[in-house]
Amino acid sequence: MQTGVSMLERFAAWLGKTPLSAFVAGQAWVVPTVQTVHILAISVVVAGVVILHLRVLGVIEQGQPIGDLARRFVMPSVAAIGVLLLTGLLMIAGEPDRALFRSVFWIKMSLLAIAMAATALMLRGLRASPAWGDAQAAPPLLYKGLAAGLLVVWAVIMIAGRWIGYAEGWPGSPS
C-alpha cells in the first residue's frame, strides 16, 4: 500500500511537469471548458442509462423492444464514456494532486468499472431473453433489479465526482 502511494506521488509529480499539464493549468478558460465537455458527456451517458433502465423496469417506452433501445443508446453512451475518460485525464493533468490522493476519486473509478461490467452482464442476459426483441415480453426479474441498482450506482458515481472538489486528501499526501 505504501509503495502504491509513493508510486502515485511519483506519477503525480511527473504528470505535473508535462506540457499537457502546463497547457491545462496555463489558461483560465481550459479547465471550465474541459469540465463543460465532461458534463455534456455525462448527459449523454445519463440519457442512455435512464432511458434503457427505465424501459427494463417497465416505466417508459413499453411499446419498444429492449433490443431496439439498446441499439440506439449503448454506443453513444460508450463513446461518451471515452470522452469522459479523456476530459477526466485532462483535469487530472492540470492538477495532479487534486484527485489522485482522495479516496472519493478511487471510489468513483471502482464504481464506474463495476457499473460498466454489470451493464455488460445485464445486456448479455437481456439479449438471450425474449424481452430483447419482443416488447410484450417482460424482462427477467433479476435484470429489473439490476437496472434499479445501476440507476443508483450511476447517481453515486456523479456524487463522488462532484465530491472530488470538496473532499480532503489523504494525510501526508501532496494534495
Add this chain to the structure above:
Amino acid sequence: MSPVIAWLQATPLSSLIRESDWLFPAIECLHVIAFVTVVGSISVVDLRLMGLASKSRPIGELVDELLPITWTAFAVAACAGLLLFVSKPVTYTQNFFFLGKMALLVLAAANMGVFHAVVQKAIATAPAQAPPPLIARASGAASLALWIAIVAFGRWIGFTTLG
C-alpha cells in the same frame, strides 16, 4: 443592491446553506444529477427533431415518452438551483454568467413554448417518414445549442464566484 436580495441573504435558510460544510455540495450534487438528466433527455428529442437520430420513431411518441422525464428532472434541478441561489444571492445577482444563464433559460423556455404552440402542429401534418420540416429542425437545433450554452454558463458560475 435590491432590498429583496439583501433580505434573502439575511434569511436563516441562506446562512444555513452558506455556513454548512456539506449542504451546498449536497444540493449541488442533486442539481447536477437533475440537470444532466434534463439535458440528456431533451437532446434525444432535439436530435430527432433535427432528423439526426431515432429516425424510426414518430416525434410525437418520443416527446410523450421523454418529456415527462425532462420536466420531472427540471423541477428538481430548478428547486435545487433555487436553494443554491438563496445561499449567496448577492454574489449571484452580480455574476455575469449567472445572469446569462437565467437569460438563456428564458430563451429555452420560449423555444419550448414555440415548439408546443407551432412546431408540434407542423409535425402532425407532415408525412411521418419524410425528413422533419425546417421549423422542426430549427427548433431542435436551437434547443440543443441553448442547453449546451446553459451548461457552459452554469459551469463558469462556479469559477467566477469562488471565495
